[in-house]
Amino acid sequence: MSEVTRDTPVLGPRLATSWLLLFGAIALEVVATSLLPTTQTFTLPVPSGVVLILYAMSYFLLSRCLGRIPLGVAYAVWSGAGTAAVAAIGIALLGEEATVLKGAGIGLIIVGVVAVNLPERARSAQISP
Template sequence: MIAAPPPMIALAIAIVCEVIATSTLPKTEQFSQPLPTIITLVGYGIAFFFLSVAVKTVSIGVAYAIWCGAGIILVALISWLWHGQQLDTAAVLGITLIMAGTIVINVFSKSVSH
């Protein structure tokens, strides 16, 4: 049996797979396109598996906050770069606050195993 990765590595893998799945979701065209649909479903499956690995030692609240914060930032960036979607000032401010919160949790929280 393969050993589980450290919790923060598992969480990082979960985030990357979730971002890939979410970024591919529009290309599924409501799950009518096979390849993007497979990528989306497999991405979410892998993401949830590695999230379950991470929450064995990281509190679910902290893991989910990091997952959401990083996911929002990365998906917004990908949406802007690849899908040409624009963000207004309020969206950029909100994403900046989410980023700040994620950094505070990662750097200062005793709930995160570093």
């Protein structure tokens, strides 16, 4: 297994499998979180078991992508994309209220994930006069 270092690139053809694993982990986490209300606070065994299995599978896939994607990047994408997707599902499918503040919060999450994924040189670049 290759070692992930600060200089490990986060884009490139060799990383496609790792990114697919990460997106799979996000999808499983989003489904599990969206199903949480069906567990009725983990009092119903079958929905509770399904949610726990989906969370376990999500963490497994997340761990598998860490051979090529640095932990900070993988976790930022996993948590940020998951949070934004669950918020959108809550609004679209679960009848949660859509507010300007909630929309702004989702936007900030997306900006944060993009910022974490920018190469270090781009984040630290200064415009010279």
